[in-house]
Amino acid sequence: xxxxxxxxxKDQKGIIAKTSGVLYENDVxxxxxxxxxxxxxxxxxxxxEYDGEKTTVKSLNEKLDALGKEMGLSIHLQREEIFSLMxxx
Amino acid sequence: MLNHFEILETVxxxxxxxxxxxxxxxxxxxxSCAGQDVDTVCKRVYDKITSYAKDLVRVGEAIEAxxxxxIINKRISVTPxxxxxxxxxxxxxxxxxxIAKTFDKAAKDVGVNFIGGYSALxxxxxxxxxxxxxxxxxxxxxxxxxxxxxxxxxxxxxxxNMDAVAKMGRTVKEAAELTADxxxxxxxxxxxxxxxxxxxxxxxxxxxxxxxxxxxxxxxxSGPGVVKCALEKVKGADFGTVAxxxxxxxxxxxxxxxxxxxxxxxxxxxxxxxxxxxxxxTPAVGDSVAYILEEMGLEKCGTHGTTAALALLNDxxxxxxxxxxxxxxxxxxxxxPVSEDAGMIxxxxxxxxxxxxxxxxxxxxxxxxxxxxxxxxxxxxxxxxIIADEAAIGMVNSKTTAxxxxxxxxxxxxxxxxxxxxxxxxxxxxxxxxxxEEFIARGGRIPAPLQSLKN
Numbered sequence: 255x256x257x258x259x260x261x262x263x264k265d266q267k268g269i270i271a272k273t274s275g276v277l278y279e280n281d282v283x284x285x286x287x288x289x290x291x292x293x294x295x296x297x298x299x300x301x302x303e304y305d306g307e308k309t310t311v312k313s314l315n316e317k318l319d320a321l322g323k324e325m326g327l328s329i330h331l332q333r334e335e336i337f338s339l340m341x342x343x
Numbered sequence: 344m345l346n347h348f349e350i351l352e353t354v355x356x357x358x359x360x361x362x363x364x365x366x367x368x369x370x371x372x373x374x375s376c377a378g379q380d381v382d383t384v385c386k387r388v389y390d391k392i393t394s395y396a397k398d399l400v401r402v403g404e405a406i407e408a409x410x411x412x413x414i415i416n417k418r419i420s421v422t423p424x425x426x427x428x429x430x431x432x433x434x435x436x437x438x439x440x441x442i443a444k445t446f447d448k449a450a451k452d453v454g455v456n457f458i459g460g461y462s463a464l465x466x467x468x469x470x471x472x473x474x475x476x477x478x479x480x481x482x483x484x485x486x487x488x489x490x491x492x493x494x495x496x497x498x499x500x501x502x503x504n505m506d507a508v509a510k511m512g513r514t515v516k517e518a519a520e521l522t523a524d525x526x527x528x529x530x531x532x533x534x535x536x537x538x539x540x541x542x543x544x545x546x547x548x549x550x551x552x553x554x555x556x557x558x559x560x561x562x563x564x565s566g567p568g569v570v571k572c573a574l575e576k577v578k579g580a581d582f583g584t585v586a587x588x589x590x591x592x593x594x595x596x597x598x599x600x601x602x603x604x605x606x607x608x609x610x611x612x613x614x615x616x617x618x619x620x621x622x623x624x625t626p627a628v629g630d631s632v633a634y635i636l637e638e639m640g641l642e643k644c645g646t647h648g649t650t651a652a653l654a655l656l657n658d659x660x661x662x663x664x665x666x667x668x669x670x671x672x673x674x675x676x677x678x679x680p681v682s683e684d685a686g687m688i689x690x691x692x693x694x695x696x697x698x699x700x701x702x703x704x705x706x707x708x709x710x711x712x713x714x715x716x717x718x719x720x721x722x723x724x725x726x727x728x729i730i731a732d733e734a735a736i737g738m739v740n741s742k743t744t745a746x747x748x749x750x751x752x753x754x755x756x757x758x759x760x761x762x763x764x765x766x767x768x769x770x771x772x773x774x775x776x777x778x779x780e781e782f783i784a785r786g787g788r789i790p791a792p793l794q795s796l797k798n
Binding site: 258 | 349602
């Protein structure tokens, strides 16, 4: 299944390393990644793929939430359809 | 491929602008539960509800987690219960209350937060069971916590049953008095309709209509905060731009509802019914329909211009939403429940918003006089007359109208009544002091208007 990971917050060292670390540990593959920094605000979007049978969004989100809290960032993982349906006819 | 901006826009709508799915409502037909013996009926009702809805909350929570969209309520609507009461050997109010208590237990056991359908459709006349059900409403609502009740007293095709209107005036009063310790809380769970819809997912008026299937998923979206934020970006622009902005936003909100409704129906093995496009406010700051109207340039909701602003909003929401979903239905429009909307509460408190203005607003929005607290000494006849006025608006304009009014025992104009949670806080609003007693005492039926003759 495909999902989108968004990371928003104050720029700091290790955001990409730690986020992709959590994804790697949970057997999630990164398909695409883009990031921008505007006035110290860091935003990163990753398109990822995971095996829905083995990994649940809930457990992934719990781990990403914990990382978000530790680094003062807002991190979400959401199924891709929510974005494609909302913005595409 | 999705672009950066679109993804962040969606995340922002959910995180900061209170975008959510207001309710997933499972409609369950109780037609198969009818019987002559009340205890047998209660058992059938309990078994059916708890078996069909056993996974409703779990599935709702799973969808919420996967898509990252909050789903605030999971609810159940059922076939109007008067049908079951009619089939009983003894269609008494006591037996009706027994069924209400069964609903309450079933709802608690499956973990939903409301169950609707303690209802009767009496726009043209009463059956024995319907009379018993209406008589039982005050007790049923006072003695249960999750049961919601609605009564349809009029329709464009049938006119208005003024005997039912008079009865409902008394029923509302009695319900308030039985729950005097909570300032008439039972009335917050009771709606009087004209042209009630069969697939409404929102409480307190949800029931599963005659023409509906065995098990249906209806979803109500929300998002006044998102519309308000979108309008902030077009300050001073003309109404064409305002309407266009609302349409685009409504489209996006509804797409989310469509996605959730489809997923929920698939996982629960139920039929996908409709997505209801209503903008439903909550007492949370930034989640108010009144603030949208104020964003359009009104100093306070309720001042002159409010009806026009609401008409534009309601229409643009429908136009934007209708293309986003395969099946649109329910009430679909903007809700204006006073106690549930921070902006409406403020407008009523400062005197900008009156019942008369709300009545005018109900001509152009989705429902009616909703969650309005009036003084405890308001007479049953006055409440019936308020219901009659609202039903007349619905009947003549071929739209749904409703009255959910709380004559809070002991409360006076200037007081505020706290209901808590989504039901919010209601400032006590003044009603006209002149009597409608003789008008209501006439009884009978107001004939259907000319526009009912469409064939």
